[in-house]
Amino acid sequence: MRTEDIFALGLGLTPPWQIVSQRLDIEKVPHELHLTLGSVRGASHPCPQCGRMCKPHDYQEFTWRHLNFFQHYCYLTARVPRVDCPDHGTRRVTVPWARPGSSFTLLFEQVVMTLAREMPVATIASFVGTTDKRLCRVINHYVAEAMNRIDLSALEAFGLDETACRRGHRYVTVFIHLGREERPVVFATEGKGKETVKRFRDHLRSHGGHPERVLEVVSDMSGSFVAAVKEHFPQAEVTVDWFHVVQLFTMAVDAVRKAEARERALPVGTRWGVLKGRETAKTQPQAEALRELETEAFATGVAYRVKEQLRWIRRAETSQAARWRSTNFLNYVRDKIEGEPLLAPVAKAIRTFEKHLERILARWQSWHTNARLEGLNGLFQAARARARGYRNVANFITMIYLIAAPIGDLIKK
Ligand SMILES: [Zn+2]
Incomplete structure (x- = not known):
């Protein structure tokens, strides 16, 4: 031969x-x-x-x-x-x-796609001796092709969350299929708010799904999401994810702490102490800061205790119990924060909580675990790391799909 x-x-x-x-x-x-x-x-x-x-x-x-x-x-x-x-x-x-149009052979691309499942693009690029820009083009192609094939005809509930692609820059909104255990991400798109919900509806339609069969949407408390869901998914009820309730009050506590720190010295360890809470405060200063906040009249201490009440609501076993606890919570908090200008951020969080109360309580009736949306944060971090070296919105979305979308064989045999 x-x-x-x-x-x-x-x-x-x-x-x-x-x-x-x-x-x-x-x-x-x-x-x-x-x-x-x-x-x-x-x-x-x-x-x-x-x-x-x-x-x-x-x-x-x-x-x-x-x-x-x-x-x-x-x-x-x-x-x-x-x-x-x-x-x-x-x-x-x-x-x-x-x-057509590629400067790699199919076999080479197959190797790239196998590696892309496991390691950052920049690592693959230096390993095979090419640029990550060219590799991203290959990966984007196969992932987009695989995403075109996904079937959403069974989708009846979805959750959505947004994240910054880069710190303080452009946003990406991610949609997950609730009820799907493995690889739940079914859509990701640039931007946040109303427009992204409409885009998801179109995406759903073009993949065999039916917007009018969607019965539940889990989201945060953004008013524009809620309005857009009403418009594009007429049968759906919005459930607010508990994770976002906690996040709302965590941010309020932090705002109070920052404002108060400008006026007086706070105990050492306050920042992480109030973020983590009594049960998870790790260091001695954190635990001591919490004790000091309990005994003295710090606005940060009041804000912290308000946030801690959420645990009590969360533990309610029925939706009636949760409603009763929420009403008590609102009365208790209003009384505590009245006439204290430093606590304005908490007052604002309370108004948001009240406005979305029915949607928050809906989680006690929901069929879907809310932990799923919280898990997205880890996914976003992993996708950012995977897109390292050549980071734009399209690549970030591709990495989210690669890690968590229901795409099997990326290369058709
Ligand atoms: Zn011809």
């Missing part, structure tokens, strides 16, 4: 394609193996549109990066014809070893 035949066998080449020449470039480090492919001069090729065998019109040379040949980088070069199809005009033929 000639070496050309061995390479042709390895590449799975079939007529009219054949290996024309081979050359090992030892000037380069690592060494490069260049294989030139060609077709029999004047041979017919199938039209990429209809498959009809047509005569070549002209040729153009292309180069693809292929899997390493042992330790050497390997490149394929071929003169690829355009054919004259009577129905489709002059068209570039599709070569069997690469997808």
Whole structure:
């Protein structure tokens, strides 16, 4: 067997394609193996549109990066014809070893996609010796193609949450299929608020889903989400995720602490003490700060105790009990914060809580665990790390899909 035949066998080449020449470039480090492919001069090729065998019109040379040949980088070069199809005009033929427009072979891309499941793009790029920008283009392509195939006909409940793509910059809103245990992310889109909900409705429709069959939506307390859900998912009830209730009051406590710290010295350890709470305060100063806040008249201490009441509501076993506890909570808090300007952030959180009370209480009737949305935070962090090196919104979304969307085989066999 000639070496050309061995390479042709390895590449799975079939007529009219054949290996024309081979050359090992030892000037380069690592060494490069260049294989030139060609077709029999004047041979017919199938039209990429209809498959009809047509005569070549002209040729153009292309180069693809292929899997390493042992330790050497390997490149394929071929003169690829355009054919004259009577129905489709002059068209570039599709070569069997690469997808149109890519500068990598299919086998190379397959390796990239396997690695992309496990490691950051920047790591793969330095491992295979190319740029992460080019790899992202490949990964984005396969993930988008796999996302096009997902079936949402069974979706009856979804949750949504937003995150910053970069600190303080652009936002991405992520939608998850509630009731799906593994890989629940079904859509992610740039932006936050109203418009993203409409985009999800369109996405749902184009993947076999029915907006009018959606019965429950779990979200935060943003007014624009609630209004948009009413508009686009007419049968759906909104449930506020408990995680967001806690977050609302955590932020209020922090705002009070910052304002108070400008007026007087707070006990050492206050910041993390009030964030973590009595049960999880780790260090001695944190625990002592909490004790001091209990005994002295700090506004931060009052705000902290208000937040801690949420645990008591959360432990209610029925929705009636939760309603009763919430009403008590509101009365208790109003009394505590009255006439104290430093506690304005808590007053604001209370108004939000009251406004969304029915949606908050809906969680006691909900079929879906709310822990799911909280778990998204870990996912966002992982996706950010995975997109490291080349970080824009599209890549961030791709990584979210790659990690948590129901996409199986990324490369169709
Ligand atoms: Zn044709």
